[in-house]
Amino acid sequence: QVQFVESGGGSVQPGGTLRLSCETSQFALRAYAIAWFRQAPGREPEGVSCIRSYDGTTYYADSVKDRFSVSRDLDKNTVYLQMSNLRPGATGTYVCTARTKSPDRLFRHCRLWGTQFDGFGIRGQGTQVTVSS
Numbered sequence: 486q487v488q489f490v491e492s493g494g495g496s497v498q499p500g501g502t503l504r505l506s507c508e509t510s511q512f513a514l515r516a517y518a519i520a521w522f523r524q525a526p527g528r529e530p531e532g533v534s535c536i537r538s539y540d541g542t543t544y545y546a547d548s549v550k551d552r553f554s555v556s557r558d559l560d561k562n563t564v565y566l567q568m569s570n571l572r573p574g575a576t577g578t579y580v581c582t583a584r585t586k587s588p589d590r591l592f593r594h595c596r597l598w599g600t601q602f603d604g605f606g607i608r609g610q611g612t613q614v615t616v617s618s
Contacts, residue, residue: 488512489581489609496615497571505566505612507581514557517583519564520598520605521555523614525577532599533579534566544595548574571616578611 493505507519520535534555535544543555554567564581582605584592597604 488607489583491579491581491609491612494579494612494614496617498618499572499616501571501616503568503571503614505568505579505581505614506563507565507609508561508563510562513559514562514564514583515559517592517607518595518598519555519557520582520595521566522580522582522602522605523575523577524580524611528577530580530602531577532602535595535598536564537595538593542595544598546599568614571614573616573618575614575616578613580611581609583607 488511489507489509491505491507493503495503497503516538518535518538521533522530523533524530533546533549534553536555536557545553552570557564584604585606586592
């Protein structure tokens with residue numbers, strides 16, 4: 486069941502910029518850590534960024550540090566991924582995800598976020614990003 490709606494993808498040249506959005510009308514994003522994953526054909530999903538629920542602390546994959554920025558607007562219940570200086574390797578489908586609620590409250594944290602795509606069961610359908618000259 487799709488619970489997030491992503492938007493903002495597109496085709497850009499290397500060095501270009503995109504801003505992705507992730508929103509939902511089904512629950513308050515402030516209660517969940519939100520992680521962005523990138524899916525490319527023939528490759529495992531790759532964690533791109535995560536924003537922690539209770540304080541907004543952000544985390545990034547080494548490959549996107551200093552070029553990508555994750556943020557949220559709690560009034561709009563939306564999380565954003567600002568992507569700058571895009572490279573061809575950034576091509577893929579970007580999926581917004583969260584962990585389902587659990588007694589250990591792991592869904593509020595970005596712990597092990599980059600390698601546990603299967604553990605993030607709340608997802609959208611993704612938005613396609615293509616970086617090509």
